Amino acid sequence: MSTVRPTHWPMSQFPIINDCLHIGGIPLTQLVTRAGQTPFYAYDRRLLDERIALLRNRLPSAIQLHYAVKANPMPAVVQHLANLVDGLDVASLGELSVALDTGMDPAEISFAGPGKRPLELTAAIAAGITINLESAGELERVAQLGYEQGQQPRVAVRVNPDFELKASGMKMSGGPKPFGVDAEQTPMLLKRIKQLDLNFRGFHIFSGSQNLRSEALIDAHDRTFELALRLAIDAPSPVQILNIGGGFGIPYFPGDTPLDLEPVAANLEHWLPQIKEQLPEAHVVLELGRYLVGEAGIYVTEVVDRKVSRGHTFLITNGGLHHHLAVSGNFGQVVRKNYPVVVGNRVAGTEREVVSVVGPLCTPLDILADRMELAKAEVGDLIVVFQSGAYGLSASPARFLSHPACVEVLI
Numbered sequence: 001m002s003t004v005r006p007t008h009w010p011m012s013q014f015p016i017i018n019d020c021l022h023i024g025g026i027p028l029t030q031l032v033t034r035a036g037q038t039p040f041y042a043y044d045r046r047l048l049d050e051r052i053a054l055l056r057n058r059l060p061s062a063i064q065l066h067y068a069v070k071a072n073p074m075p076a077v078v079q080h081l082a083n084l085v086d087g088l089d090v091a092s093l094g095e096l097s098v099a100l101d102t103g104m105d106p107a108e109i110s111f112a113g114p115g116k117r118p119l120e121l122t123a124a125i126a127a128g129i130t131i132n133l134e135s136a137g138e139l140e141r142v143a144q145l146g147y148e149q150g151q152q153p154r155v156a157v158r159v160n161p162d163f164e165l166k167a168s169g170m171k172m173s174g175g176p177k178p179f180g181v182d183a184e185q186t187p188m189l190l191k192r193i194k195q196l197d198l199n200f201r202g203f204h205i206f207s208g209s210q211n212l213r214s215e216a217l218i219d220a221h222d223r224t225f226e227l228a229l230r231l232a233i234d235a236p237s238p239v240q241i242l243n244i245g246g247g248f249g250i251p252y253f254p255g256d257t258p259l260d261l262e263p264v265a266a267n268l269e270h271w272l273p274q275i276k277e278q279l280p281e282a283h284v285v286l287e288l289g290r291y292l293v294g295e296a297g298i299y300v301t302e303v304v305d306r307k308v309s310r311g312h313t314f315l316i317t318n319g320g321l322h323h324h325l326a327v328s329g330n331f332g333q334v335v336r337k338n339y340p341v342v343v344g345n346r347v348a349g350t351e352r353e354v355v356s357v358v359g360p361l362c363t364p365l366d367i368l369a370d371r372m373e374l375a376k377a378e379v380g381d382l383i384v385v386f387q388s389g390a391y392g393l394s395a396s397p398a399r400f401l402s403h404p405a406c407v408e409v410l411i
């Protein structure tokens with residue numbers, strides 16, 4: 001039996017020179033001046049390039065890559081990725097406008113999400129993007145709005161599969177769900193799409209997020225392809241898009257190890273000939289969010305106080321859960337665990353100590369690191385949270401407690 005405590009996967013994507021973290025070749029201390037303030041987020045475009053190159057290199061070349069914009073909607077990031085991926089997936093009118101501004105071909109943009117408003121549907125139809133239908137009611141609204149505009153809307157059916165992605169960080173399928181049309185109701189919807197003469201593009205089958213286990217992804221892909229082949233029998237026209245979701249995870253917490261792409265790629269390779277034969281016009285699409293951007297970003301905040309309370313040392317920073325809800329453990333975590341955190345301007349340091357790092361908000365939820373061993377830090381030192389490129393600023397309650405806004409830079 002091992003008593004070794006699990007540790008964080010090493011964060012080797014940012015070099016450390018003279019004990020200072022470097023981002024895009026810039027020492028962190030200089031980057032603070034460039035950003036103009038703490039706290040801030042920094043994203044490294046070289047790491048975005050490398051991640052796409054890794055996927056292109058490992059996955060079968062027929063697999064298309066889409067970026068799920070909600071992971072990080074900073075326009076500069078979306079623009080950068082738009083030049084590297086095959087399509088963009090959006091979930092609101094705001095994201096749609098960022099996606100269209102990149103110059104991405106509207107035919108390669110899709111719009112998913114329950115509760116799309118008529119205004120959003122109208123804009124999507126006018127832009128000529130693909131609407132991933134989430135219900136029978138939405139189908140009727142899209143058809144009516146298309147008729148009124150004199151346009152034939154492009155639609156795909158988002159299917160709520162009859163299975164779940166195992167060991168997923170966030171389950172989004174199987175059982176009753178607000179997302180997608182139940183697999184068993186899909187044939188009826190497909191008949192209605194034909195009756196209403198909409199431009200049918202294909203299927204969107206997304207079964208979950210943040211998966212680090214290749215066996216679970218392989219299992220989900222197997223069931224997704226089987227389901228798509230079954231549903232395609234009732235399709236009003238040949239399937240052109242088969243979006244099999246994403247779900248690729250990144251190592252956040254002690255004990256997490258990176259996803260092994262090799263077996264996932266091999267399984268896709270195994271399926272492609274059969275898909276080609278049975279759905280000859282279909283492009284197989286993987287839609288990835290955090291896997292593309294998560295590891296390329298850091299959150300940087302400054303120590304404004306240090307204090308000892310009953311033997312426990314606290315570092316208090318000028319940033320917290322109002323900018324980075326996920327690091328506090330309040331973005332879907334069941335049990336709070338620490339993200340990888342360092343003192344960015346003295347990574348190893350001369351002395352080490354066990355501390356808790358907390359934000360400035362008057363709530364016990366505002367924790368950035370709970371009893372972690374870090375270099376001994378003083379007021380003015382920089383706390384860096386790794387794995388912060390996805391679901392950071394835009395996924396946080398920025399107005400809670402009315403502190404100053406955070407900024408973002410793409411390096």
Ligand SMILES: *Cc1c(COP(=O)(O)O)cnc(C)c1O
Nearest residue numbers: 068071206209210246288289290
């Ligand atoms: C959120 C979301 C994604 C991205 O999930 P990640 O875990 O960031 O990869 C992909 N597709 C859909 C439909 C989503 O809702």
